[in-house]
Amino acid sequence: MNNFEYQQATTSVEAINLIENHDGSRFLAGGTNLIDLWKYNITNPTELIDINRIAELSEIRELENGGLRLGAGFKNADTAYHPVVEQKYPLLSKAILAGASAQIRNMASNGGNLLQRTRCYYFYDPEVPCNKRVPGSGCPAKEGYNRIHAILGASEHCIAVFPSDMCVALTALDAVVNVAGPEGNRSINFADFHRLPDDRPDLDNNLKPHELIVSIDLPEKGFAANYSYLKLRDRHSYAFALVSVATALELDGDTIKEARIALGGVAHKPWRSAEAEDFLRGKIANAESFALAADIILSGATGYGHNDFKIKLAKRAIVRNGLMALNPESQLPGAQPSA
Amino acid sequence: MDLNKTVGQPISRLEGKLKVTGVAKYAAEYEVDDLLHGYVVSSPITKGKILNIDISKALRIPGVKDVLSHENRTKLAWFDLQYTDMDAPPGTVFKPLYDENILYNGQPIALVVAEDFETARYASTQIIFEFQQETFETNLRNNLDKARPAKKGFATALKPPPPPPTGDFENAFENAACKVEAEFQHGTEHHNPIELFATTTVYEGKGKLTIYDKTQGTINNQLYVANIFGLHYKDVRVLAPFVGGAFGSGLRPQYQLFLCVMAALHLKRNVRVVLDRKQMFSFSHRPPAIQKMRFGSDINGKITALGHSAFAETSNFEDYTEPTANWSHKLYPSPNTLFEHNLVPLDVYTPMDMRAPGGSTALHAIECTMDELAHQLKIDPLELRLINYSEMDPSSKKPYTSKALRACYLEAAEKFGWSNRNPEPRAMKRGNKLVGFGMATGIWDAFQFPARVEAMITKDGRMVLNNATTDIGTGTLTVMTQIAADELGLSLEEVDFQYGDSKKPFSMFQGGSAITSSTGVAIVVAAKALRKKLLRKAAEMDASPFKKAKEDEVIFSAGKMHLKDQPEVFISLKEIIASNKGKAIKTTNLGKPHMLKLRKYSLATHSASFVEVEVDQDLGTVTVTRAVTAVAAGKIINPKTAKSQISGSMVWGISKALHEETIMDDHLGKYINANLGEYHIPVHADINQLDVIFADEKDDLINEIGTKGVGEIGLVGMPAAISNAIFNATGKRIYKLPIHFDELI
Numbered sequence A: 001m002n003n004f005e006y007q008q009a010t011t012s013v014e015a016i017n018l019i020e021n022h023d024g025s026r027f028l029a030g031g032t033n034l035i036d037l038w039k040y041n042i043t044n045p046t047e048l049i050d051i052n053r054i055a056e057l058s059e060i061r062e063l064e065n066g067g068l069r070l071g072a073g074f075k076n077a078d079t080a081y082h083p084v085v086e087q088k089y090p091l092l093s094k095a096i097l098a099g100a101s102a103q104i105r106n107m108a109s110n111g112g113n114l115l116q117r118t119r120c121y122y123f124y125d126p127e128v129p130c131n132k133r134v135p136g137s138g139c140p141a142k143e144g145y146n147r148i149h150a151i152l153g154a155s156e157h158c159i160a161v162f163p164s165d166m167c168v169a170l171t172a173l174d175a176v177v178n179v180a181g182p183e184g185n186r187s188i189n190f191a192d193f194h195r196l197p198d199d200r201p202d203l204d205n206n207l208k209p210h211e212l213i214v215s216i217d218l219p220e221k222g223f224a225a226n227y228s229y230l231k232l233r234d235r236h237s238y239a240f241a242l243v244s245v246a247t248a249l250e251l252d253g254d255t256i257k258e259a260r261i262a263l264g265g266v267a268h269k270p271w272r273s274a275e276a277e278d279f280l281r282g283k284i285a286n287a288e289s290f291a292l293a294a295d296i297i298l299s300g301a302t303g304y305g306h307n308d309f310k311i312k313l314a315k316r317a318i319v320r321n322g323l324m325a326l327n328p329e330s331q332l333p334g335a336q337p338s339a
Numbered sequence B: 001m002d003l004n005k006t007v008g009q010p011i012s013r014l015e016g017k018l019k020v021t022g023v024a025k026y027a028a029e030y031e032v033d034d035l036l037h038g039y040v041v042s043s044p045i046t047k048g049k050i051l052n053i054d055i056s057k058a059l060r061i062p063g064v065k066d067v068l069s070h071e072n073r074t075k076l077a078w079f080d081l082q083y084t085d086m087d088a089p090p091g092t093v094f095k096p097l098y099d100e101n102i103l104y105n106g107q108p109i110a111l112v113v114a115e116d117f118e119t120a121r122y123a124s125t126q127i128i129f130e131f132q133q134e135t136f137e138t139n140l141r142n143n144l145d146k147a148r149p150a151k152k153g154f155a156t157a158l159k160p161p162p163p164p165p166t167g168d169f170e171n172a173f174e175n176a177a178c179k180v181e182a183e184f185q186h187g188t189e190h191h192n193p194i195e196l197f198a199t200t201t202v203y204e205g206k207g208k209l210t211i212y213d214k215t216q217g218t219i220n221n222q223l224y225v226a227n228i229f230g231l232h233y234k235d236v237r238v239l240a241p242f243v244g245g246a247f248g249s250g251l252r253p254q255y256q257l258f259l260c261v262m263a264a265l266h267l268k269r270n271v272r273v274v275l276d277r278k279q280m281f282s283f284s285h286r287p288p289a290i291q292k293m294r295f296g297s298d299i300n301g302k303i304t305a306l307g308h309s310a311f312a313e314t315s316n317f318e319d320y321t322e323p324t325a326n327w328s329h330k331l332y333p334s335p336n337t338l339f340e341h342n343l344v345p346l347d348v349y350t351p352m353d354m355r356a357p358g359g360s361t362a363l364h365a366i367e368c369t370m371d372e373l374a375h376q377l378k379i380d381p382l383e384l385r386l387i388n389y390s391e392m393d394p395s396s397k398k399p400y401t402s403k404a405l406r407a408c409y410l411e412a413a414e415k416f417g418w419s420n421r422n423p424e425p426r427a428m429k430r431g432n433k434l435v436g437f438g439m440a441t442g443i444w445d446a447f448q449f450p451a452r453v454e455a456m457i458t459k460d461g462r463m464v465l466n467n468a469t470t471d472i473g474t475g476t477l478t479v480m481t482q483i484a485a486d487e488l489g490l491s492l493e494e495v496d497f498q499y500g501d502s503k504k505p506f507s508m509f510q511g512g513s514a515i516t517s518s519t520g521v522a523i524v525v526a527a528k529a530l531r532k533k534l535l536r537k538a539a540e541m542d543a544s545p546f547k548k549a550k551e552d553e554v555i556f557s558a559g560k561m562h563l564k565d566q567p568e569v570f571i572s573l574k575e576i577i578a579s580n581k582g583k584a585i586k587t588t589n590l591g592k593p594h595m596l597k598l599r600k601y602s603l604a605t606h607s608a609s610f611v612e613v614e615v616d617q618d619l620g621t622v623t624v625t626r627a628v629t630a631v632a633a634g635k636i637i638n639p640k641t642a643k644s645q646i647s648g649s650m651v652w653g654i655s656k657a658l659h660e661e662t663i664m665d666d667h668l669g670k671y672i673n674a675n676l677g678e679y680h681i682p683v684h685a686d687i688n689q690l691d692v693i694f695a696d697e698k699d700d701l702i703n704e705i706g707t708k709g710v711g712e713i714g715l716v717g718m719p720a721a722i723s724n725a726i727f728n729a730t731g732k733r734i735y736k737l738p739i740h741f742d743e744l745i
C-alpha cells in the first residue's frame, strides 16, 4: 500500500519545520486538488502536513492601511460571503463564486486556490508525456486537442493554462501574498506570484521549496463601484473558464481614471497588460476604448488550432465586461454574460 | 361499481423512498463475508502486444491474493457461439485476458485481487508490463476510405440495414427545384451512468454462483456467465434489483463481470470488482458519425428526393450498427430515395446502444436538413413537415398501428407559441441576446419482446408477480404494479412485483423502450389466466353463485370477484384461496408480440420538439430558455414516471446538442477527458423550463395494453430543434455537435 504519514501543525513555524525535515511531504489544506492529483498518480506524498489547525492561517481581518487580510486557510466560500469582501471587494466575491461548485468552494482554501494545478488533459494522464509533470518528456497538447490551452505567454515546452478564477480577481486587485519559509517571511506581489512556463513548465509559481502561504492582503482600493467578472465556459456552472475577465474601473464621470483588466484561462498565469491599462487612463469608458485596449492585451496572442477562437472571444469578452463594469448590476449568477 | 383504476394515474415511484434514503442496494454494496476485491489494470497503449508481465513485485505486497492475466487465467470456452451475449453485433465478441494482443486503449489486461480495494489498486501500479506498440487508427474522417456496409447477423433483426434505393435518386436530386446538401457530424459519447459498473460474486461452492451485477439484463448475463465458464445455467443467479442508470451500457455484459466471476472461480472465494470512472470510458459508447444528406423538393415543398449516407465508427472486431438512414423515409414520402449506412472499423472498443441509438444521430441530420429546406423555400418549418406528412409509413408502404404526430406538432406548437416566430434569422432580440425558435420531429421504434410472467394470488389475498426484468430507474416496478393491480381489481399495496433476478421467468434485457410493452403484456396475459383459474376455483365451491358464470361475466374489485350484473354477489380472493386449502393459485404465461397481425403494420412512436434559445450576440453563449416536447407513444400508464422519462431525455438532448463529447486524441489513440469534470453534461444552471405533452394516441393494434414505450423518444428531436433554433437566432448553421461558442462568434 502507498503508505504515508500524517501530521497536524498548529503554528506556521511548526508546519515549516515539519516540511523541511521530510522529503516528499506536502501541506494539506482543503485537499480538493491535492487528493485528486494523488488519486490520479500524479503526485505521491509520503507525508501530509495538515495546516487546517493553524489559527494564523484561518483569520480574515481588516488592516490598518485600510486593506483586508485573507488567511490562507480561510475557505473560498467563507471569503466570498464575508461581509467586508462583499461590500469592498465584490469583484473577488463574484470571481470565487464563479468557480467550481458550492461543495468544492466549502472545502477549498485561499492558499490552495493559488496553488491548484493546471487542468490540461495531458498533465492529468500519467500514461502520456507532459513537460509539466515529467520535464523533458514532451508536450502532446501542441499537436493534440488544445481547445482549453494558452494563447498568451506559452512556450514551446508548455501551453497549459492556470485554471483559477479567484486569482484573476486577485491579480486585478493587486493583492500581495505573504509567505513564511525556512529563510524567513516575505511578501510577493500577485503579478509576480505565478510564472510563465518558459523552459521550466514544472514550476507554476515563484514560491520557494518549503514556503507556506500565510495570507493574502488586499489593498484598500476595492473598485466596488465599477467592477465585473465574466466567465465563458462550456456550461453555465461547474466548468473551468475558457476565457474569463476581471475588470475594475475607477471613473471620473465617464472618463477612466484607472482601469484594471485581468484575463483567466488564456495563459500560465492570470494575464494583465500594463500597456493596455495605461492606454485606458483618461479615455472615455465605452466599447470603443475597451476594444482598443483588448487589441493591445491580445496583440501577441497565438492559437494552436483548437483554441484559435479564444483570441476573438477574449477581445469581445474584454469589451463586454468593460460595459458590465460600468453597470455592475448587469452581472448574472455564474458570471454569465449580461442579459 | 367502483373500478379502482391506477393505470393513467401519476403514481410516484414505489421504490423512491428506498433510493433517496440510501436503503436501496446496488451491485457493489452487498455485504458479503470474506470478500476479495479486484482492481482492473487497463492498457496504456492503443494497439500492440504484451511482451512480458512481471507480477512478482505486486504479489509480494501484503494482502495481494493473485494477479490474473492472459498468462495464467483459467481455460475457458473461447468459442464465439458460447461466448456471445443477446446484444452482440456480428463479429467476434471481445474476450478479456484472452491473449497478448491489445485491441484498444484502456483494454483490461490484468486483474489484481487483494484483501481490500486500496491494496489491489496500489498493487496494480506495481506490475511491470513490456509492450510492443503498433500503429493505430482512431479517426473516423481520416479513415472514410475503409467504409463498408455492416456484416449481417443476429442483431440485424432489430437493426435492419437501410431499405434499397427507390426511383432515380441522382436524377431527381439534380433536377429538384430546391435542394439541400449538407454534412453532419457528432463525436463519441459515453453513457456515464452515475453507478459505476460493478459485480459482487458470491462463491456458493458446488459450481454455484450468486452474482450481484450492474446490468440491464439479468438473464442475458446469467447465460453469458454459464456458457463461458461451463456452468449449468441454473447454478448461476444474477441479481440486479436496483440499477443506478445504464442508458444502454448495461445491455451487454461488461468486462468487470467476466473478470469478477473468473477470479471467484479461480480463487474459490467471494470477489467484488468495481470499475473506476476513467474505466467507465473503456467500453461501450455512442459511435461518432458523419452523415451526408441530400434532400430535394419541388417548389411547393413536396419532397422528391431523400438521400442519407451515414458513416459510423465500429471496432475492428464487431460490426456495431445503429439504424440511421432508415428514418427519413418513415416520416416523409419521396419517390426517389438513396440510403446507406457504412461502418469504419477503428482501433477502439465496439460502440453500443446509447439512449435512442441511431434515432438521435439520424434525426439530428434529417431535421436540420428539413429546416434548411424550409428556410430556402421560405416555408415555415412546421408547415413543411405538414406538407410532407404521411399517415402511413412511406418506406414500407404499411399503415402505422397509430400515429398521432400531427397532434404532437399542433399541440406543442400551440403551447410553445410557434406562431410568434420570425423566420428571418437574427430578427428576434432580447438585449444582448439573439433569440431563436427551432423545431424538429422525433421518431423511434415501438418494440415488444416476448416475456414470461408468473402471477399468483396468495392466501392473504395478495397478488405476487415474478419476472426477470430490471428497473433501470425508469419506473418499471411502479408501472408493472399498476397494470397488475388494475387487472385483478387490487390496490397498489396488495401487489408485489418481483424482478431483477435471473431465476424469475424470462425477460429480455431492458432496452429499446420495450419493457413496459413486453412485461406489461405478459402481466395482462397472466392476469387473464389467473382470473380464469380463480373463477374456476370459485365455481367449484359448494353452492357457489359463480357456477355458471363465464369469464366476461365477472369483475374484480377491491379484493373481490363479483358477478357483473349482480355486483352484490361476490366472493373475496382470500376465500377462494382458502377453499384451495390455503395454497396460492398460480399461473405462468408468455406475452408476445402478435407477429402475424403486426407484419401488416409499421410501428413507431413520434414526437415534436420546439425550442427557444438565446445566443449572446457577441460571445456566442447558448442557453435553451424553454422547450416543449409532445410525444405520441400510445397509452401512458403513469404520466408522472413517463414525464420524467421525457424531460430527462430532453435534458439529454440539450447535452447532446451543447455539451457532451468524449474527445479522442488521435495521436495517442485515447480519450483524454475521461472524467466527469471534463466530460460535460448539463448542470442545473443549464436547464430552464421543459414542458411535456402526451398526445392522445389510442392504439388497439399494437398490443394488449396499447403502449409503445417512452424511454427514448423524448431525446430524438431535441438536438435538431436546438440546432435549428440556433440557426434562427444567428443565421449560422452549425453542422457538428456539440455546438460550442467557438463556432458562433
Ligand SMILES: Cc1cc2nc3c(=O)[nH]c(=O)nc-3n(C[C@H](O)[C@H](O)[C@H](O)COP(=O)(O)OP(=O)(O)OC[C@H]3O[C@@H](n4cnc5c(N)ncnc54)[C@H](O)[C@@H]3O)c2cc1C
Binding pocket: A026, A027, A028, A029, A030, A031, A032, A033, A034, A035, A036, A051, A072, A073, A076, A098, A099, A100, A101, A104, A107, A108, A109, A110, A111, A112, A113, A114, A115, A116, A163, A164, A165, A166, A211, A212, A213, A214, A238, A239, A240, A241, B677
Ligand atoms: C471538479 C473541480 C472543479 C473545479 N472548478 C474550478 C473552477 O471553475 N474555478 C476555480 O478557480 N477552481 C476550480 N477548482 C479548483 C479549486 O478551486 C481548487 O481545487 C481549490 O481552490 C484548492 O484549494 P485546497 O485548499 O483544496 O487545496 P489543496 O488541494 O489542499 O492544496 C493544493 C496545493 O496547495 C498546497 N497548499 C495548500 N495550502 C497551502 C499553503 N497555505 N501554503 C503552501 N502550500 C499550500 C498543497 O500542498 C497542494 O500542493 C475545481 C476543482 C475541482 C475538483
